[in-house]
Amino acid sequence: xxxxxxxxxxxxxxxxxxxxxxxxxxxxxxxxxxxxxxxxxxxxxxxxxxxxxxxxxxxxxxxxxxxxxxxxxxxxxxxxxxxxxxxxxxxxxxxxxxxxxxxxxxxxxxxxxxxxxxxxxxxxxxxxxxxxxxxxxxxxxxxxxxxxxxxxxxxxxxxxxxxxxxxxxxxxxxxxxxxxxxxxxxxxxxxxxxxxxxxxxxxxxxxxxxxxxxxxxxxxxxxxxxxxxxxxxxxxxxxxxxxxxxxxxxxxxxxxxxxxxxxxxxxxxxxxxxxxxxxxxxxxxxxxxxxxxxxxxxxxxxxxxxxxxxxxxxxxxxxxxxxxxxxxxxxxxxxxxxxxxxxxxxxxxxxxxxxxx
Amino acid sequence: xxxxxxxxxxxxxxxxxxxxxxxxxxxxxxxxxxxxxxxxxxxxxxxxxxxxxxxxxxxxxxxxxxxxxxxxxxxxxxxxxxxxxxxxxxxxxxxxxxxxxxxxxxxxxxxxxxxxxxxxxxxxxxxxxxxxxxxxxxxxxxxxxxxxxxxxxxxxxxxxxxxxxxxxxxxxxxxxxxxxxxxxxxxxxxxxxxxxxxxxxxxxxxxxxxxxxxxxxxxxxxxxxxxxxxxxxxxxxxxxxxxxxxxxxxxxxxxxxxxxxxxxxxxxxxxxxxxxxxxxxxxxxxxxxxxxxxxxxxxxxxxxxxxxxxxxxxxxxxxxxxxxxxxxxxxxxxxxxxxxxxxxxxxxxxxxxxxxx
DNA sequence: GCGCGATACTAGCGCGCTCTAGTGCGGCTA
DNA sequence: TAGCCGCACTAGAGCGCGCTAGTATCGCGC
Numbered sequence: 001x002x003x004x005x006x007x008x009x010x011x012x013x014x015x016x017x018x019x020x021x022x023x024x025x026x027x028x029x030x031x032x033x034x035x036x037x038x039x040x041x042x043x044x045x046x047x048x049x050x051x052x053x054x055x056x057x058x059x060x061x062x063x064x065x066x067x068x069x070x071x072x073x074x075x076x077x078x079x080x081x082x083x084x085x086x087x088x089x090x091x092x093x094x095x096x097x098x099x100x101x102x103x104x105x106x107x108x109x110x111x112x113x114x115x116x117x118x119x120x121x122x123x124x125x126x127x128x129x130x131x132x133x134x135x136x137x138x139x140x141x142x143x144x145x146x147x148x149x150x151x152x153x154x155x156x157x158x159x160x161x162x163x164x165x166x167x168x169x170x171x172x173x174x175x176x177x178x179x180x181x182x183x184x185x186x187x188x189x190x191x192x193x194x195x196x197x198x199x200x201x202x203x204x205x206x207x208x209x210x211x212x213x214x215x216x217x218x219x220x221x222x223x224x225x226x227x228x229x230x231x232x233x234x235x236x237x238x239x240x241x242x243x244x245x246x247x248x249x250x251x252x253x254x255x256x257x258x259x260x261x262x263x264x265x266x267x268x269x270x271x272x273x274x275x276x277x278x279x280x281x282x283x284x285x286x287x288x289x290x291x292x293x294x295x296x297x298x299x300x301x302x303x304x305x306x307x308x309x310x311x312x313x314x315x316x317x318x319x320x321x322x323x324x325x326x327x328x329x330x331x332x333x334x335x336x337x338x339x340x341x342x343x344x345x346x347x348x349x350x351x352x353x354x355x356x357x
Numbered sequence: 358x359x360x361x362x363x364x365x366x367x368x369x370x371x372x373x374x375x376x377x378x379x380x381x382x383x384x385x386x387x388x389x390x391x392x393x394x395x396x397x398x399x400x401x402x403x404x405x406x407x408x409x410x411x412x413x414x415x416x417x418x419x420x421x422x423x424x425x426x427x428x429x430x431x432x433x434x435x436x437x438x439x440x441x442x443x444x445x446x447x448x449x450x451x452x453x454x455x456x457x458x459x460x461x462x463x464x465x466x467x468x469x470x471x472x473x474x475x476x477x478x479x480x481x482x483x484x485x486x487x488x489x490x491x492x493x494x495x496x497x498x499x500x501x502x503x504x505x506x507x508x509x510x511x512x513x514x515x516x517x518x519x520x521x522x523x524x525x526x527x528x529x530x531x532x533x534x535x536x537x538x539x540x541x542x543x544x545x546x547x548x549x550x551x552x553x554x555x556x557x558x559x560x561x562x563x564x565x566x567x568x569x570x571x572x573x574x575x576x577x578x579x580x581x582x583x584x585x586x587x588x589x590x591x592x593x594x595x596x597x598x599x600x601x602x603x604x605x606x607x608x609x610x611x612x613x614x615x616x617x618x619x620x621x622x623x624x625x626x627x628x629x630x631x632x633x634x635x636x637x638x639x640x641x642x643x644x645x646x647x648x649x650x651x652x653x654x655x656x657x658x659x660x661x662x663x664x665x666x667x668x669x670x671x672x673x674x675x676x677x678x679x680x681x682x683x684x685x686x687x688x689x690x691x692x693x694x695x696x697x698x699x700x701x702x703x704x705x706x707x708x709x710x711x712x713x714x
Numbered sequence: 715g716c717g718c719g720a721t722a723c724t725a726g727c728g729c730g731c732t733c734t735a736g737t738g739c740g741g742c743t744a
Numbered sequence: 745t746a747g748c749c750g751c752a753c754t755a756g757a758g759c760g761c762g763c764t765a766g767t768a769t770c771g772c773g774c
Contacts, residue, residue, distance in 0.1 A: 427761040431761040432763090
C-alpha cells in the first residue's frame with residue numbers, strides 16, 4: 001500500500017450506531033468469562049449444555065457475530081483462501097462458483113479479489129495477502145512467471161489453468177494436448193484442412209494450446225497448413241483476429257480454433273456481423289465451456305474442462321501445502337473433452353470464398 | 358457460524374515457511390521503533406525522509422506487507438466495503454467491476470462475497486460482516502425485506518437495483534418506470550400489441566418493472582393485452598417461460614419484454630431452438646444491458662443502466678452513512694435508456710402463428 | 715542562560731479474539 | 745480422611761497493528 005493511499009486518511013469514528021457487540025458483551029450478559037464464550041462459539045468441549053444454550057441465546061439477542069479479523073489475528077491459522085479471478089472471464093466465474101463448496105468442505109473461508117481493467121493482478125493479490133489469506137488460488141493469472149515465483153515464496157500458491165515449470169506452486173489444469181488434439185481430429189474428420197488457431201498470446205494456458213494445436217496438425221500431415229493468428233483471451237482479441245482474417249487476400253480458413261471461449265465469441269461476433277455464415281462458411285471452436293458457451297444463441301462447440309473437480313483439486317492442493325504434507329510443485333491434470341454444438345460442421349464442398357461485403 | 362463448522366477444527370501450525378514478517382521485524386532491521394514504521398507506512402508526518410527511505414528498503418527486503426486483519430482490528434475504521442453479488446449474473450459482475458474504481462477513489466477496500474447456488478445470500482453476508490466490512494453493498498439481493506432490515510440495523514447498507522420502502526438502507530437504482538415505458542413505447546411504435554412481460558417474480562427490481570410494464574400498457578390503451586408470464590432472473594426462468602408460451606393454445610405474442618437480460622437470453626434460447634424466428638416472429642427485449650447482451654450472437658435489445666454511476670453513487674452513499682452525514686434511507690435513481698439491437702423489430706403483418714414443431 | 719517550539723522519535727495500551735495453563739469443586743476410590 | 749480424576753470454567757498473554765501521550769534533541773530568540 002502506498003503512503004498516499006486515501007485509506008490512510010486518519011478519519012476515524014464512523015457513525016456511532018451502537019458499537020458492534022463483542023464477545024465480552026456476551027460474556028457479561030451471561031455472567032461467564034470471555035474464554036467460555038469463545039469455547040462455545042468454536043464448538044469445543046468444555047462447556048455444559050446449559051451454558052452453551054445461554055451463550056447462544058445472549059449472542060442472538062445482542063446480535064453478536066464473531067469478528068473474523070480478530071479471530072484471524074488471534075488464531076494461528078486463518079483458514080482463509082484468497083482467490084484471484086478475472087471478473088470479465090465467465091470461465092473464471094464458473095471456477096469461483098465451484099471453489100466455494102470445495103473450500104467449505106475442507107473448512108476454508110474464501111476471500112475474492114477480482115482483477116478488473118482498473119485494478120491489475122498485482123494489486124488484487126496484495127489485497128488478498130493483506131486480508132490474511134493463508135494460501136492463494138490464482139485463476140489463470142497473467143502476470144509473469146517470476147512474479148508468481150516471488151509471491152509463491154511468500155505464501156502457498158495454487159495456479160489454476162496455467163502451466164508453470166519453474167515457480168514453486170501447485171498447478172491444477174487440464175491436459176491441453178488431448179483437448180486440442182480432439183478438436184483437430186474432429187475438424188479433420190469433418191473434412192477441414194484449413195484450420196487456423198487464434199491464440200491467446202502469453203495468456204494463461206495459451207502457449208500450451210498453441211503447441212497442442214501445432215502438434216495435432218502435424219500428426220495429421222497438415223504441417224504446412226498450420227497457421228496461428230495472434231489473439232488473446234477476450235472478445236476484443238477474437239474480434240481483432242476475425243477482422244484480420246477478413247482483411248486478408250484469399251479465402252477464409254474453413255475452421256478456426258480459438259484459445260478460449262471469449263476469443264471464440266469475439267470471432268463469432270465479427271464473422272456474423274460481416275455476413276460470414278457459421279458454421280457453413282467457417283466453423284468456430286472455443287475452449288473452456290464457460291457457461292455462456294452453452295447458450296443457444298452462442299451454442300459454441302468447445303472443450304469442456306471439469307470445473308468442479310478442478311476447483312476441488314485446487315483447494316485440496318492448497319490445503320496440503322498448508323498442512324505441510326508435501327512441498328509445493330505438484331502438477332495435477334484433468335481430462336477435458338470436446339463438446340460439439342452448433343458452431344461447427346463440415347466445410348462447404350468446393351472451398352469457401354470470402355464474401356464481398 | 359455454527360459450532361460444527363469445520364473451520365473450528367483446532368488444527369494449527371501450517372507449514373512453517375518462515376513466518377510472515379511483521380512490523381516489528383522491519384523496525385528491528387532498521388533499528389527504530391514499531392511506531393515509526395507504522396507512521397511511515399501510513400504516510401503520516403513525523404519521520405525524516407532518510408528514515409522513511411530506510412524503512413521502505415528494509416520492508417522490501419523482508420517482503421513485509423501490512424496485515425489487514427491487524428490493521429482493521431487496531432484502526433477504528435476498517436475502510437472495507439463488503440460487496441454481495443450473484444456470481445452467475447453478468448450484470449452483477451459488471452457492477453462489481455465498476456465498484457472497484459469508485460471505492461478506491463474514496464479510499465475504500467473491497468471484500469467480495471458471491472452468492473452461488475450452494476451458498477445463499479445470508480451466508481455470504483455473514484462472511485462479509487465477519488471480515489469487518491464497515492458497510493455492505495448488496496447487488497440485487499433476493500432475501501426478504503425483513504432480513505435486510507435486520508442486517509441494516511447492524512451495519513450501514515446500500516442496496517443496488519432493488520426497491521425497498523421500509524428498510525433503513527440507501528437504495529441506488531434506475532428509474533424502472535421510464536425504462537419500461539420506453540420499451541413499451543418502442544414496441545407499440547413498431548406495431549406490436551401483444552406484448553407479454555416475463556417477470557422476475559420477487560427478484561430484485563422485478564416487481565417495479567412488472568408494475569411499470571402494466572402502467573405503460575395501460576397508457577397505450579392496451580390494458581386488455583396486459584399479460585405477465587411468471588419467470589425469474591435466470592436463463593432457466595426465461596426458458597421455462599418460453600416453453601410455457603410455446604405449449605399454449607393460440608398464437609405467440611409478437612413481443613416479449615423480459616425482466617432482465619438473463620431471462621431474455623433464456624427466452625431466446627428456447628425460442629430459437631424451437632424454430633421461432635427472432636425478431637421476425639417474436640421480438641425479445643431484455644433489461645440491464647449486461648456485457649453479454651451486446652455480443653453479436655445475442656445482440657439483445659435491452660435497457661441500459663448507467664453502471665459506473667450506479668456504482669459510484671452506491672459507494673458514495675455508503676461513505677455518507679459511515680461518516681454519519683445523514684441517516685440511511687436515501688433513494689437515488691438514475692436514468693436508463695433503451696438500446697435497440699437485433700432481437701426486436703416490427704411484427705409480421707397478418708399476425709404470427711406458433712410454428713408446428 | 716533560559717524557555718520555547720519544532721522535529722524525530724518511543725513506550726505502551728487496546729482492538730476482539732484464541733489458547734495455554736491453570737483453579738475450584740464434586741464425586742469416586744482406598 | 746486423604747488422594748485423585750475429570751468436568752466446568754477462568755486468568756492472562758499475545759496475535760500485528762494504530763494511536764495517544766509522551767521524551768530527547770535541536771535551533772532559536774531574548
